[in-house]
Amino acid sequence: MWCGLIFGEANKPTAMSQWIFDAYEKKEKIAKKIKERKIVILAGSNALFGVDSKLIAKEFGMAVVNYGVNAGVELPYTLHAAKKVIAVGDIVIMPLEYPMYSYEGTPGVQMIDYILSREAAFFFKLSLREQFYILWHVSYKRVWDGYLNQSQERVTSGLYGAHHIDSNGDQIETSLKYKTPNMTAEVDALKANSYGAEFNADAIGWEYLEKFVKWCEARSVKVIFMPSTLMKKEKYFNDPKEKWFYENIANEVRKRGWLYVGEPYRYMYKKEMYFNTDFHLIEKGKEIRTLQMIKDLNSTL
Numbered sequence: 001m002w003c004g005l006i007f008g009e010a011n012k013p014t015a016m017s018q019w020i021f022d023a024y025e026k027k028e029k030i031a032k033k034i035k036e037r038k039i040v041i042l043a044g045s046n047a048l049f050g051v052d053s054k055l056i057a058k059e060f061g062m063a064v065v066n067y068g069v070n071a072g073v074e075l076p077y078t079l080h081a082a083k084k085v086i087a088v089g090d091i092v093i094m095p096l097e098y099p100m101y102s103y104e105g106t107p108g109v110q111m112i113d114y115i116l117s118r119e120a121a122f123f124f125k126l127s128l129r130e131q132f133y134i135l136w137h138v139s140y141k142r143v144w145d146g147y148l149n150q151s152q153e154r155v156t157s158g159l160y161g162a163h164h165i166d167s168n169g170d171q172i173e174t175s176l177k178y179k180t181p182n183m184t185a186e187v188d189a190l191k192a193n194s195y196g197a198e199f200n201a202d203a204i205g206w207e208y209l210e211k212f213v214k215w216c217e218a219r220s221v222k223v224i225f226m227p228s229t230l231m232k233k234e235k236y237f238n239d240p241k242e243k244w245f246y247e248n249i250a251n252e253v254r255k256r257g258w259l260y261v262g263e264p265y266r267y268m269y270k271k272e273m274y275f276n277t278d279f280h281l282i283e284k285g286k287e288i289r290t291l292q293m294i295k296d297l298n299s300t301l
Contacts, residue, residue: 006138009146010120016110016145017117019155022162023048023069024081027169031065031085038063039091041169042082044071046097046228049280052290053168059294060301062091066169071097071279072110075205076130079212080122088219091301095226095267095293097279098195101249103205105130112138117146127204159276174275175283183276190271190278192233196245201252213258224300225253225260229289231278232268262296 047068057064155161236242246264253260273285
């Protein structure tokens with residue numbers, strides 16, 4: 001009965017998933033208009049808010065599309081969505097959010113909502129373990145919303161949505177004049193994360209990455225892993241587990257035979273450079289981060 005109730009409202013849009021759907025739809029259209037070889041920036045919202053695609057395009061003389069949307073949909077769907085726009089010979093740059101590497105198959109609220117409401121067929125591409133976790137974690141409210149909130153009205157206001165995405169797929173209006181006192185308070189209240197303590201070198205996320213890299217290699221697509229941006233905290237430098245993680249995540253990628261460029265500590269900035277989360281940069285921070293990316297990418301591009 002429970003599964004019947006869940007799949008009875010599958011592919012029926014919800015309000016929660018709307019801005020993500022709008023963003024992916026716009027970025028997919030941008031990418032598919034590009035007929036030549038291109039660079040695809042692939043991650044969650046640290047890329048959406050933190051990369052100036054025009055600077056990268058100018059530096060390397062290639063079209064660039066920022067395909068970062070929301071890490072909340074988790075690693076499997078992030079990679080799945082990217083396959084829709086990656087063409088033969090492209091370059092994929094992956095500054096993944098650090099939790100993605102330790103994805104264990106447990107879905108978050110946004111992953112559950114998005115898959116069920118927008119792309120239910122993807123559910124059957126997941127492992128049995130992941131399918132079970134999704135069914136187990138679906139709330140009564142989520143099922144109820146699926147039946148009642150069937151709206152495809154586009155998001156046209158607020159911080160998140162296609163209306164705040166430019167022709168390259170980058171987030172706009174993130175300069176200091178758009179940073180509200182509430183956003184400043186949110187940033188001030190952020191505590192250090194424990195990605196090092198939570199790191200798992202045997203997590204299912206590595207299996208997804210391996211399959212994705214092989215899929216890209218079969219299409220002559222070059223994949224380059226890079227650091228995410230993250231607000232600088234003393235814990236990341238002093239705590240043994242956290243320090244080990246940021247000093248060794250590149251090696252964890254490289255020992256699997258994949259390309260990783262950049263040094264994570266160089267992509268950590270003071271809180272004044274962040275907009276509303278410890279992954280979202282203000283305009284100035286985005287420029288600094290992108291110039292660092294260009295510097296690191298010059299060695300391989």
